[in-house]
Amino acid sequence: MNGRHAMPHAAFVLEPEAAVGDMLSQIDTPALLLDLDAFEANIERMATLAGKHGIALRPHAKAHKSVAIARAQLDAGAAGICCQKLSEAYPFAAAGITDILISNEFVGEKKVAMAVDLARRVKLTVCVDSSLQVHALGLAARAANVAMDVLVEIDAGQRRCGVRSEVALLDLLDCIGKYSDVLCFSGVQAFNGTAQHIEAWTERREAALRSAETVARYLRCLKTYGFDCPVVTGGGTGTAEFDVETGVYSEIQPGSYVFNDGHYGRLEWQGNNAPAHSLFVVSTVMSAAAPDQIVTDVGLKGIAVDSGLPIVISQSGTSANLMVRRVNDEHCVIESGPDALPVLDTRVLLVPSHCDPTVNLYRRFIGCRGGVVECLWDIEASGLSR
């Protein structure tokens, strides 16, 4: 053999996982598959729910991190988008999306500079729960001669961020008032993440109503002291159907509804409010050396397991006889029930239990319809967590 380095060769570039027109079996794995029929139905279902109640829909881009999906949401009537991090907002702003809420607190000189930078380009709304933030933002906005809208986050029951009393809210409003030339108080951010994943429908509904009561208490306080509060934003995929009926929210901000991950899929739903699974990780059987298991080529770097192990899906739906036993860094070990195990090089579809951290592991969605690749959508904000 004399050819080890003898052949001429083209540029040393990785091809994308798939090309438009590819069949499922041609996709290089692991890859992130978006079932476009289910995705579009999810987009439509949530837009209809919000529209029917006259409530704005501001979908959360932290779930998908993709300009193409944000555009699909805006085309379906969304009022704007949420981002959870300032850096995450950059690709959306660069792509011309003009109304962005950073639904989360941030502090420090570099973060404030990013907010000012964004506020030059888009209608930016930010969240605060501390006067230190307000002072830093106000001074920087003045120095740069830019304006931004400000929401005060209130703790709606999650016990994470947000003010915990009416006094704290009013103190913050005083502080914001000192920068009224550049900071415009526009309302409250009131998301309760804990309520989203309560399994039983009635208990989830009760938690959503309790959050709404908390929000209403703060709103009464604002009214008493003469503050306008045009924006009351909150709610998520698990509680949206209840949130829209409470009368307290001006807009809802669900994110996962476009995908419906395994964790949301385990909840009890009523009527047609359950979103459909649209997000799958495609993996390939890479080893079948043992008689009682297969190993596919996706691990912790391609699928998040913080909310449980992935579910194996066969062509005809959930495959109860194929169970994921463990996920290592680069391997997914699947054990078999009575069914025969798929052979080497078979594609195995997995429903990730948690969409947000799974999507963040990839650079593009492979959009499929009827088993054929229809589009590749960049995940521009992948890895942007600052």
Add this chain to the structure above:
Amino acid sequence: MNGRHAMPHAAFVLEPEAAVGDMLSQIDTPALLLDLDAFEANIERMATLAGKHGIALRPHAKAHKSVAIARAQLDAGAAGICCQKLSEAYPFAAAGITDILISNEFVGEKKVAMAVDLARRVKLTVCVDSSLQVHALGLAARAANVAMDVLVEIDAGQRRCGVRSEVALLDLLDCIGKYSDVLCFSGVQAFNGTAQHIEAWTERREAALRSAETVARYLRCLKTYGFDCPVVTGGGTGTAEFDVETGVYSEIQPGSYVFNDGHYGRLEWQGNNAPAHSLFVVSTVMSAAAPDQIVTDVGLKGIAVDSGLPIVISQSGTSANLMVRRVNDEHCVIESGPDALPVLDTRVLLVPSHCDPTVNLYRRFIGCRGGVVECLWDIEASGLSR
């Protein structure tokens, strides 16, 4: 206010998290911090261990995914590197690293094409545990007129990939022999991941010795049937000190040793074999609205929790009074013991429990020495999991 969109502004580009010369408090977070003193000591310690026993060190690049770190390992005497995925090997090959072992099985037309592509550029070694793989690789290598070395993976006790019997090994050797013009059988891959994280030192040692006995059994079989087996590669961070003394391995392939994550930190070690923590996630207190907790700005998209919650480190070492209670998508909730909680905008250092999936979430290491940023190292293979 008339300036919302009135100001001229520079290009809309995200700055890196830090610049050379920055102090810890100037790093934008979340960021991945590499303590260079600890890192260099870890590199040196493992190189010395292997060198003392005359065994080759082929560090695993799946842990760091960074050309700069691979170069530091090669400069310290490493024989080459391991990658776990073909796509992961691309940036290393492009950077001129010439000896790469893909320590894992792969199947399918696109994967085989990538292997052939790599084999044109570097001394490529691949792993197989199925004749289907061998036929596909052999035919493609012939068509492209390239050669590669082939290891047969044997199951050394992990029950994941690899042949499980001497018969299966010999059958594969027959198959490889049919492509002897392009495929060169060079030995066995024998990694036991399960043994790496056994907490008790003596039990971990026993597991390593059992793996070595299994390997020795296969080696006797190869000798009996007249096969040369120059390469016997395996071992990892948790068992390296035992692996080098067994006499069966020609090389070891540890990866995590450069970082020593929280999971490895919880093991029992003897002598000076424990690597030092060199990898930290820097986060910032972004909300302190509650009296009994703080929230820092890193979540599941910035730190892996599959092997446990992160550990909070204070300037003087582990801070037992600050405990991570939960990690959400973008938040880390830390509760306090008797110590006063850090105030807003304080930097909080976390030791990730699992280095590999944590590193994969970032695009660069912030190399620090004595609290000052000394270098930024790209993580070129971040997200390359195919």
